[in-house]
Amino acid sequence: MRHALAALALALAACDGPLLFAELSIPEIRVTLPGQTFPASDTTIPANWCSAIQVDPPCIALTLDYDLGGNVPVLTEQNVTYDLRLTDVAIALSATEVGKDLSGVRLATIRVLDDPLDPTAGVVVASYVRPPGPVAPTTIAITGNANLDLGPYLEAGRLPVRVEVVLDAGTPAFLADVQVGFSLEVKLDWGAYL
Numbered sequence: 001m002r003h004a005l006a007a008l009a010l011a012l013a014a015c016d017g018p019l020l021f022a023e024l025s026i027p028e029i030r031v032t033l034p035g036q037t038f039p040a041s042d043t044t045i046p047a048n049w050c051s052a053i054q055v056d057p058p059c060i061a062l063t064l065d066y067d068l069g070g071n072v073p074v075l076t077e078q079n080v081t082y083d084l085r086l087t088d089v090a091i092a093l094s095a096t097e098v099g100k101d102l103s104g105v106r107l108a109t110i111r112v113l114d115d116p117l118d119p120t121a122g123v124v125v126a127s128y129v130r131p132p133g134p135v136a137p138t139t140i141a142i143t144g145n146a147n148l149d150l151g152p153y154l155e156a157g158r159l160p161v162r163v164e165v166v167l168d169a170g171t172p173a174f175l176a177d178v179q180v181g182f183s184l185e186v187k188l189d190w191g192a193y194l
Contacts (some may be wrong), residue, residue: 069157
């Protein structure tokens with residue numbers, strides 16, 4: 001009997017990971033932040049600029065905060081390991097003034113931030129460059145696909161994202177609807193609760 005118990009103890013010690021666990025796989029989670037307001041190109045508020053000094057052409061930015069933990073509470077639980085992957089991102093810019101357009105938008109980027117206090121750190125996950133020729137869109141779609149592990153970017157279940165827009169002509173204030181897609185695999189260590 002002692003030999004059997006010793007063998008069982010050795011077998012359990014050799015296991016990699018928890019002995020009692022639950023696994024969950026969610027192939028798609030979609031989170032939308034509707035109606036985020038961007039200021040007009042002539043904004044004089046430094047908090048709206050991409051850098052401390054406004055450049056030419058002007059660049060305006062907005063840092064958004066996705067509360068993934070609020071939508072998927074397991075991300076903020078103890079004794080949980082997870083693989084959270086960004087699958088796609090889309091932003092739709094829409095002019096808010098009738099008769100105005102977004103032809104002054106030269107380029108736009110969406111970046112997942114390493115540090116919400118450092119807007120230059122992180123990974124660009126989607127971008128837009130205005131096509132050549134005369135264009136006068138009232139809406140612009142920016143999309144991107146990625147297989148980015150978001151674990152290192154989450155802080156207490158929140159994901160900081162920064163949108164930067166470079167403008168080379170006067171542009172009115174506009175709205176941005178931001179949608180992000182994720183996949184999630186979770187492993188919960190039930191043994192740690194016992």
